[in-house]
Amino acid sequence: MSTKEWPLWEVFIRSKQGLSHKHVGSLRAPDAEMAISNARDVYTRRSEGVSIWVVESKLVSASDPKEANEFFEPSDTKIYRHPTFYDVPDGISHM
Amino acid sequence: MDMKNINLEDKEREFQAKIDADIRIEPNDWMPDSYRKTLIRQISQHAHSEIVGMLPEGNWVTRAPNLRRKAVLLAKVQDEAGHGLYLYSAVETLGADREDTIDDLHSGKAKYSSIFNYPTLTWADMGTVGWLVDGAAIMNQVPLCRCSYGPYARAMVRVCKEESFHQRQGFEIIAGLANGTPEQKELAQDSLNRWWWPALMMFGPSDENSKHTAQSIKWKIKRETNDELRQKFVDVTVPQAEMIGLVIPDKDLKWNEEKQGYDYGEINWDEFMNVIQGNGPCNKQRVDARRNAKENGMWVREAATAYAEKRQAKKAS
Numbered sequence: 350m351s352t353k354e355w356p357l358w359e360v361f362i363r364s365k366q367g368l369s370h371k372h373v374g375s376l377r378a379p380d381a382e383m384a385i386s387n388a389r390d391v392y393t394r395r396s397e398g399v400s401i402w403v404v405e406s407k408l409v410s411a412s413d414p415k416e417a418n419e420f421f422e423p424s425d426t427k428i429y430r431h432p433t434f435y436d437v438p439d440g441i442s443h444m
Numbered sequence: 445m446d447m448k449n450i451n452l453e454d455k456e457r458e459f460q461a462k463i464d465a466d467i468r469i470e471p472n473d474w475m476p477d478s479y480r481k482t483l484i485r486q487i488s489q490h491a492h493s494e495i496v497g498m499l500p501e502g503n504w505v506t507r508a509p510n511l512r513r514k515a516v517l518l519a520k521v522q523d524e525a526g527h528g529l530y531l532y533s534a535v536e537t538l539g540a541d542r543e544d545t546i547d548d549l550h551s552g553k554a555k556y557s558s559i560f561n562y563p564t565l566t567w568a569d570m571g572t573v574g575w576l577v578d579g580a581a582i583m584n585q586v587p588l589c590r591c592s593y594g595p596y597a598r599a600m601v602r603v604c605k606e607e608s609f610h611q612r613q614g615f616e617i618i619a620g621l622a623n624g625t626p627e628q629k630e631l632a633q634d635s636l637n638r639w640w641w642p643a644l645m646m647f648g649p650s651d652e653n654s655k656h657t658a659q660s661i662k663w664k665i666k667r668e669t670n671d672e673l674r675q676k677f678v679d680v681t682v683p684q685a686e687m688i689g690l691v692i693p694d695k696d697l698k699w700n701e702e703k704q705g706y707d708y709g710e711i712n713w714d715e716f717m718n719v720i721q722g723n724g725p726c727n728k729q730r731v732d733a734r735r736n737a738k739e740n741g742m743w744v745r746e747a748a749t750a751y752a753e754k755r756q757a758k759k760a761s
Contacts, residue, residue, distance in 0.1 A: 375533045379752035
């Protein structure tokens with residue numbers, strides 16, 4: 350008897366046209382096509398989606414949470430990238 | 445003390461500080477082994493409860509009184525399967541093996557909610573299960589939407605959205621019977637009599653006897669204690685029963701003006717422990733049904749694997 354496990358798939362759903370796909374969870378399925386049809390039954394039973402992406406979990410590369418502080422630090426120190434950094438005189442509008 | 449232990453203590457302190465600041469823990473973040481183990485145990489048992497929970501209701505699918513009731517019951521049972529799958533997905537983010545956790549259910553090593561070891565004897569039980577069992581489940585699950593572990597909390601948000609349909613459909617059934625003929629009302633009352641106490645037991649042992657509660661609250665896995673949740677459940681459910689003319693089977697039940705809540709009678713904890721230990725009316729039947737589903741359904745999985753491999757080979761050639 351084959352007890353070979355089905356691979357794990359990450360599921361992404363576009364809830365309506367105009368929005369991007371968003372991660373909703375994962376499931377196991379023997380191939381992409383069955384993963385998509387299982388994802389429909391598991392994650393869109395109440396019209397939550399108009400489009401589904403699945404990607405095998407092992408193919409996802411991620412940043413390392415242990416290094417998150419150092420990794421994202423460059424943007425933390427550049428407050429001049431935000432509009433609130435700048436003084437705008439009273440009376441100036443449309444800016 | 446060696447460096448390794450100092451390091452570990454620092455990490456644990458940092459971890460608790462994150463929890464205290466209400467920063468969610470995500471799958472690849474560092475976490476104490478005991479936090480991981482507690483979550484694997486709790487989430488997998490929660491998943492098993494959803495899956496085993498399909499059985500008492502599945503029992504009535506073929507005998508639902510009309511097509512509307514049947515379609516609703518099927519949708520509800522399908523939701524329970526979905527809830528189990530969200531939760532198995534969450535437990536896998538902790539590095540647990542899905543099939544191992546399922547095998548633990550089948551071997552009796554893992555538990556599931558004690559309530560599903562009671563039989564659904566009449567159609568009225570479909571009402572009571574939705575009203576009380578799903579009602580108690582919602583009470584338990586709403587605070588879990590703010591659980592410190594991200595994937596569990598997110599799964600709970602989905603589950604809670606769907607549970608409220610479950611509770612309402614159950615209440616509709618029981619209210620219909622309670623307002624029906626004397627025989628129907630009797631059916632509803634009998635069902636409430638059988639399910640009330642087991643529903644109260646769903647919240648688990650009283651706080652003084654709950655070995656996991658204190659640590660789980662500190663880790664913000666749990667946000668409220670068993671007794672707090674049980675009290676809330678009693679307080680919201682009693683007026684619902686009164687509204688449809690049913691009597692809660694507890695002679696000690698009475699409004700306590702001072703605490704602005706109901707006092708209720710002593711729960712039979714011997715019965716609770718007995719059911720947890722495997723001696724409830726349906727324990728064996730439930731686990732046998734799950735084991736049977738895996739073993740005798742294995743050919744479906746194998747066929748799906750073979751089909752996927754065949755198509756892959758065709759594509760490659």
